[in-house]
Amino acid sequence: MKRWLPGLLVLTLAALVAVPIGAAAQGKDTLTVALPSHAPTLDPHMHFERVGILVNINMFDSLLHRTAKLEFEPSLALSWKALNDTTWEFKLRKGVKFHDGSTMTAEDVKFSFDRVLEPGKEQKKSPQYGNVRAIKEVKIVNADTIHLITDKPFPLLLERVVFFPIVPKKHIEKVGEEAFGSTAAIGTGPWKLVEWKRDQHIRLEAFDGHWRGKPAFKYVVFRAIPEVATAVAELKTGGVDIIRNVNADLMPDIKNHPQTGISTTPILRVHYISLDMRSAPFDKKAARQAANYAIDKQAMIQKMMAGLGRQVATVVQPAAFGHDSSVPPYPYDPKKAKELLAQAGYPNGVDITLHSSSVDWRPHFEALGQMLTEVGLRTTVKMWDPGPAWNKFFQAEGKATNGQYGNWGNYSVFDADAVLHPLYHTEPGGWIGKHYARVEGLDKLIDEARSSVDQPKRKQIYARIQSMIREEAPSVFLYTQNDTLGISKKVAYEARPDEWLWLFAAKPKN
Amino acid sequence: MSAFLIRRLLRFVVVCIGVSIVTFSILHASGDPVALIMPEAPEADRAKLREALGLSDPLPTQFVRFVTNAARGEFGKSFFYREPAFGLVIERMPTTLALTCLAVTLALAVALPVGIYSAVRRNTVTDHAATVVVFLGQSMPVFWIGIMLMLLFAVQWRLLPVSGWDSWSSVVLPSVTLGAFTTPLFMRIIRSSMLEVINLDYVRTARAKGLSEWLVICRHALRNAALPIVTVIGLQFGLLLGGAVLTETVFAVPGVGRLLVRAIVQLDFPIVQAGVFLLAIIIVSVNFLVDVLYVYLNPTIRLR
Numbered sequence: 052m053k054r055w056l057p058g059l060l061v062l063t064l065a066a067l068v069a070v071p072i073g074a075a076a077q078g079k080d081t082l083t084v085a086l087p088s089h090a091p092t093l094d095p096h097m098h099f100e101r102v103g104i105l106v107n108i109n110m111f112d113s114l115l116h117r118t119a120k121l122e123f124e125p126s127l128a129l130s131w132k133a134l135n136d137t138t139w140e141f142k143l144r145k146g147v148k149f150h151d152g153s154t155m156t157a158e159d160v161k162f163s164f165d166r167v168l169e170p171g172k173e174q175k176k177s178p179q180y181g182n183v184r185a186i187k188e189v190k191i192v193n194a195d196t197i198h199l200i201t202d203k204p205f206p207l208l209l210e211r212v213v214f215f216p217i218v219p220k221k222h223i224e225k226v227g228e229e230a231f232g233s234t235a236a237i238g239t240g241p242w243k244l245v246e247w248k249r250d251q252h253i254r255l256e257a258f259d260g261h262w263r264g265k266p267a268f269k270y271v272v273f274r275a276i277p278e279v280a281t282a283v284a285e286l287k288t289g290g291v292d293i294i295r296n297v298n299a300d301l302m303p304d305i306k307n308h309p310q311t312g313i314s315t316t317p318i319l320r321v322h323y324i325s326l327d328m329r330s331a332p333f334d335k336k337a338a339r340q341a342a343n344y345a346i347d348k349q350a351m352i353q354k355m356m357a358g359l360g361r362q363v364a365t366v367v368q369p370a371a372f373g374h375d376s377s378v379p380p381y382p383y384d385p386k387k388a389k390e391l392l393a394q395a396g397y398p399n400g401v402d403i404t405l406h407s408s409s410v411d412w413r414p415h416f417e418a419l420g421q422m423l424t425e426v427g428l429r430t431t432v433k434m435w436d437p438g439p440a441w442n443k444f445f446q447a448e449g450k451a452t453n454g455q456y457g458n459w460g461n462y463s464v465f466d467a468d469a470v471l472h473p474l475y476h477t478e479p480g481g482w483i484g485k486h487y488a489r490v491e492g493l494d495k496l497i498d499e500a501r502s503s504v505d506q507p508k509r510k511q512i513y514a515r516i517q518s519m520i521r522e523e524a525p526s527v528f529l530y531t532q533n534d535t536l537g538i539s540k541k542v543a544y545e546a547r548p549d550e551w552l553w554l555f556a557a558k559p560k561n
Numbered sequence: 562m563s564a565f566l567i568r569r570l571l572r573f574v575v576v577c578i579g580v581s582i583v584t585f586s587i588l589h590a591s592g593d594p595v596a597l598i599m600p601e602a603p604e605a606d607r608a609k610l611r612e613a614l615g616l617s618d619p620l621p622t623q624f625v626r627f628v629t630n631a632a633r634g635e636f637g638k639s640f641f642y643r644e645p646a647f648g649l650v651i652e653r654m655p656t657t658l659a660l661t662c663l664a665v666t667l668a669l670a671v672a673l674p675v676g677i678y679s680a681v682r683r684n685t686v687t688d689h690a691a692t693v694v695v696f697l698g699q700s701m702p703v704f705w706i707g708i709m710l711m712l713l714f715a716v717q718w719r720l721l722p723v724s725g726w727d728s729w730s731s732v733v734l735p736s737v738t739l740g741a742f743t744t745p746l747f748m749r750i751i752r753s754s755m756l757e758v759i760n761l762d763y764v765r766t767a768r769a770k771g772l773s774e775w776l777v778i779c780r781h782a783l784r785n786a787a788l789p790i791v792t793v794i795g796l797q798f799g800l801l802l803g804g805a806v807l808t809e810t811v812f813a814v815p816g817v818g819r820l821l822v823r824a825i826v827q828l829d830f831p832i833v834q835a836g837v838f839l840l841a842i843i844i845v846s847v848n849f850l851v852d853v854l855y856v857y858l859n860p861t862i863r864l865r
């Protein structure tokens with residue numbers, strides 16, 4: 052026993068040394084947000100992580116800002132207009148300060164775009180390159196005017212610069228990219244970086260020189276909490292003030308707790324089942340329509356999503372530019388579904404296999420499979436981890452898989468193109484559409500709408516597309532979902548349709 | 562002794578090679594990491610990234626590159642963090658080791674007295690109660706224990722913080738959780754190995770000499786009973802590191818386990834490889850230490 056004691060002591064001492072001391076103060080002037088993880092870097096251009104964007108937007112400004120009502124609002128650009136089909140002019144706000152006290156200039160704006168576009172380079176290091184690839188040149192006209200010149204008409208340009216943070220050229224050239232992404236991230240936003248402890252917290256402090264003025268909370272902390280149950284427990288005990296992505300099953304608990312409440316809003320994410328139009332049975336239009344009639348969307352929304360969702364007529368959803376409300380959703384009609392299936396040549400039903408890698412939505416996927424089975428589309432549902440799914444299923448060109456259940460977030464771009472092009476355009480570069488969708492004439496219409504900046508004309512084209520895809524049914528069109536935040540009763544904040552956490556809008560409540 | 566050391570060292574090397582082969586092949590068989598790094602990006606961009614990461618080379622080439630680098634402690638840059646994977650793992654290792662060591666200490670602090678007591682007072686109510694606790698303890702998964710403790714101590718009674726790793730109070734719950742996960746097994750082993758020696762002649766002799774019961778148990782009986790206990794601690798260490806993965810996730814502790822889980826989900830090969838490699842080395846080293854300790858505790862082995 053005595054001989055063990057030193058060993059035990061050494062173990063304990065080793066443990067003591069490795070544990071940091073000093074509790075995190077949780078004052079009234081601090082707003083704490085739980086995120087499942089942190090992005091790999093604080094550099095707003097060098098990642099593509101939702102959790103990173105949520106932190107970045109509170110430290111950096113972009114040329115434009117989007118209000119909670121989804122309208123564009125001046126931010127670093129005071130005004131903007133299209134000079135012609137390919138040139139956009141932005142007038143910059145004067146006297147905007149970076150966190151180090153230096154003044155933002157047109158040089159910084161050009162530098163920010165160029166570090167993502169890397170003109171002349173074959174390999175682009177920023178994962179956000181694809182978002183702004185249409186920009187051919189960034190031209191400084193004078194001290195407070197810049198032109199963004201695109202290679203062809205690019206109607207989504209304004210959407211793309213809503214999250215395109217402007218970073219300080221001189222500072223980055225001095226400290227280097229690595230330090231900028233970890234310890235020396237500097238922007239023009241409401242809060243500046245104090246400390247980032249990876250996998251623990253990112254601590255921000257209000258920046259006195261911010262052009263909007265002072266935010267209501269002096270400190271903002273983003274804690275990394277991977278487990279949902281833990282985040283909920285933290286919310287109830289006041290360890291955090293805001294948690295994201297609250298599922299339907301947790302809602303009553305958070306709603307009924309004396310210290311917490313929820314805020315929910317429809318977001319730009321649409322659920323669908325892509326049908327493989329190249330092989331039986333979904334090479335037949337009647338079979339595809341049958342699948343659409345087979346789903347009781349209202350029941351799914353009520354029973355599985357706590358009523359927080361909205362059925363859609365196509366994948367273009369109400370919040371997006373180009374949505375045509377005169378196109379009605381498929382009603383739930385199992386009898387009609389069976390008739391159509393018989394018409395397609397399957398009076399006794401047919402066996403199909405559907406795949407999905409949306410792990411979080413497994414119960415929904417299974418329920419959908421059951422509804423299809425009831426009308427004779429006897430469905431086997433196969434769930435994949437996202438990695439294996441890619442090889443075994445998504446990339447299996449030519450292999451009949453019948454369909455895929457998934458959801459699409461439109462990159463938070465409120466435009467029909469952001470869903471139609473990736474899902475249905477057959478040009479390489481699409482998501483699933485490349486393999487599955489074969490709707491004649493659709494490519495041409497999508498291209499046509501994309502290459503114009505004449506909004507009324509685009510709207511007309513999108514209306515045509517929506518009638519067309521509703522009829523052709525390349526997918527089973529399901530519903531949109533809500534994003535639900537759990538919020539402490541001490542904080543006033545509303546969930547936004549773009550899933551952003553714009554904490555400048557958060558206020559303490561008494 | 563040196564032959565013994567050399568044999569152990571050889572085993573150490575073989576295990577390391579085995580581990581790297583297994584991690585390398587399993588990960589590459591399970592999917593395309595590029596699809597996860599840029600899930601919604603065009604195929605052309607993906608191909609470029611694949612090229613840049615060396616993932617388009619033939620598998621044997623990739624493996625040779627992997628082994629040569631691993632020998633130098635280089636596992637390449639993490640796909641996700643774009644930093645050397647080895648450094649990322651090392652950075653988080655002290656936290657995981659601290660958690661594991663605290664858990665072992667706590668588990669021993671409980672299991673030793675209780676285990677000894679139930680061996681000495683065999684078939685009493687206390688002994689039976691301890692057995693029931695062992696059964697319960699072993700049938701509860703570690704994440705469940707964690708969430709239950711959290712609900713009671715942090716949410717219901719507000720005695721401790723829910724999660725984190727930034728103050729002493731926040732260390733308590735994860736350590737207790739992981740300790741609770743391993744205490745029952747320790748208790749059982751201590752009880753049974755004590756039972757084995759407690760009726761042996763030399764113990765009776767010690768009693769006959771008129772030594773106090775306390776001295777008999779602690780100095781004479783326990784020293785001989787300690788051998789299997791030491792072995793089990795060594796073996797448990799690997800299991801504990803595994804348990805640390807879940808504990809770290811539940812309590813948001815910034816350790817290796819959490820890093821690894823995320824890396825596995827994201828197919829971040831370099832981190833998984835560096836992590837598994839390092840953990841394997843730690844486990845093999847602990848077992849090596851246990852072997853040495855065994856020799857020290859049991860002189861009869863030295864004679865052979």
